[in-house]
Amino acid sequence: MALSIGIIGLSMSGRTTIFEAATGAAAAARPGESVHIGIAKVPDARIDKLSAMFKPVKTTFAEVKYLDLGASVKNIGGEALRELSAMDELVSVVRAFKDESVPHPQLTVDAARDIEAMNLELTFSDLAIIERRLGKIEQSLKAAKATERPKILAEQELINRLKGELEKDIPLRDVELTEEEEKSLAGYQFLSAKPLLTVINIGEEDLPNVDRIEKEFTAKFSGNKRRLIAICGKLEAELATMDAASAAEFRADYGLSETGLSRTIRASYALLDLISFFTAGPDECRAWSITAGTNAQFAAGKIHSDIQRGFIRAEIVAYDDFIRAGSLAEAKRQGVLRLEGKTYIMKDGDIANFLFNV
Ligand SMILES: Nc1nc2c(ncn2[C@@H]2O[C@H](COP(=O)(O)OP(=O)(O)OP(=O)(O)O)[C@@H](O)[C@H]2O)c(=O)[nH]1
Ligand SMILES: [Mg+2]
Incomplete structure (x- = not known):
């Protein structure tokens, strides 16, 4: 099941803007609709590379389910509470951008105050x-x-x-x-009690100060199962509508090496201690998310309960080793493709082929 993340924040903080940039869905909660769900594909350059090598029929990224609430998150109750309760994690969007044309419910822009309010x-x-x-x-x-x-x-x-x-x-x-x-x-x-990622929605003029802003706020609002990043929601939304090459060019001009979605998802995965393993072949190249510390047999169950039940062995090669070798046959010859048993603890970037018998 995809990781589910509920977006909360004061009204006009930029929640829907960030939701749309993440899910590519021009799909805010429509009038009369209090929640809207969108699916974001978890960007992973390793899957792009595997897909380029195997040229599979199908390439499947891991997915994150985002939930955008139409109403401002004040006095959370009723349907909003029911929906948020079911989420694995919360993202709290906090406004830091200044824009006279966008009213703030508290009249002034003060990110620290709004973090505490949320x-x-x-x-x-x-x-x-x-x-x-x-x-x-x-x-x-x-x-x-x-x-x-x-x-x-x-x-x-x-x-x-x-x-x-x-x-x-x-x-x-x-x-x-x-x-x-x-x-x-x-x-x-x-x-x-839920893991909380605070996303500070900064204005474009603050992009050169991302590191400083993140350090400053992280120091102030640290805690168990908490993280904080700063992104510019409006810019991310604009870049999300462009083709990849032009978006990358613009990003470089702004000194950004990574998309806001990628940063948000990396932080979300880290909060929940999630790692990825891959299956790769001519049919499909696919990323799977598991909790760090999961053993090979449980990881196999992510794919199908039969594979977990009838688990015999896993053929495992680390992504970097595989790329160096260039093919599975060569990885095998070099001894970096190895057989592991049920209790092997999966590592981030493992490429796995499960052998099973049911
Ligand atoms: N200047 C600037 N404007 C932004 C930024 N992010 C969002 N906005 C604008 O702020 C307004 C509110 O953004 P939304 O994404 O709708 O905010 P929201 O939190 O979903 O608001 P509600 O759901 O209506 O409560 C829109 O006009 C956005 O274009 C930003 O980074 N900079
Ligand atoms: Mg909204």
């Missing part, structure tokens, strides 16, 4: 969930049998502890939990 929205949303849950726990304690009480009381205590942290402005992703506590909270999908 954090508060997530905290409030979680506190509301917690209040409702505490009410229900009270009710169930009244009717509970003696044998049921300890479990309910433990949940009550944990939820109260989280409430205390949220009231101190500590997001739940910064709260240390035991594995057991994590498990008991899995059903809640608290928003302030």
Whole structure:
């Protein structure tokens, strides 16, 4: 399943602009529609190269599902909350660009203030969930049998502890939990517990200062499962409509080596500890996303449950070794194409062929 990312932000911060640049869909949430979903292909030069070598019938990039909310993200509740709860990660778009013709809901442009405002929205949303849950726990304690009480009381205590942290402005992703506590909270999908990528939407005039801006804000808003990048949404949206060669030329003029989408996705993958492995052949060259630390047998299950079930061995060659060798046969001759068993831990850039029997 594709990684799913919910875009949040104050109104007019540039969320839809960035969504469109990422997904190539001129497809903001239309009037009367509160959410819009778009699919972005995960750019990966290694897949381009493999595809050029194998000339497969089909080339398939990994995908990221982006969700753009039509309404401003204030008092997150109802459908917006349901949708965001289901996301793997949140991207918070914060306006830093100055433009008199684009009104700011707070009248002035102040990215640091808006970052905190968005954090508060997530905290409030979680506190509301917690209040409702505490009410229900009270009710169930009244009717509970003696044998049921300890479990309910433990949940009550944990939820109260989280409430205390949220009231101190500590997001739940910064709260240390035991594995057991994590498990008991899995059903809640608290928003302030989700990995958060803050995207500062800067004006073109600030492009030479990207590094400084990112360092400054990262120092100020660091935390567990948090990252921050600065991109110029408007420029990205314009470049996304051009053909690749002209876009690259413009990008070079601005001193940008990478697309905003590529930077955003790299940061998103890093936040979730995701890596890519590849399958490559005349039928298809394809990128697959897995969590770092996944073994070969589980990785095989990404492709098909039969391959996981009937797993025998994996033929693995590291991307760089394969490129140096120039072909699978030559990689084999050089001994860099090797056989690995079930427990082999997959590495980013592994090209894999799974041998299985069902
Ligand atoms: N100058 C400038 N304008 C931008 C930039 N990014 C977005 N805008 C403009 O800001 C306005 C709002 O952008 P949207 O992408 O619609 O923002 P949004 O957060 O989706 O807004 P709503 O969904 O309407 O709340 C549009 O007119 C954009 O063209 C930027 O980097 N620079
Ligand atoms: Mg919008």
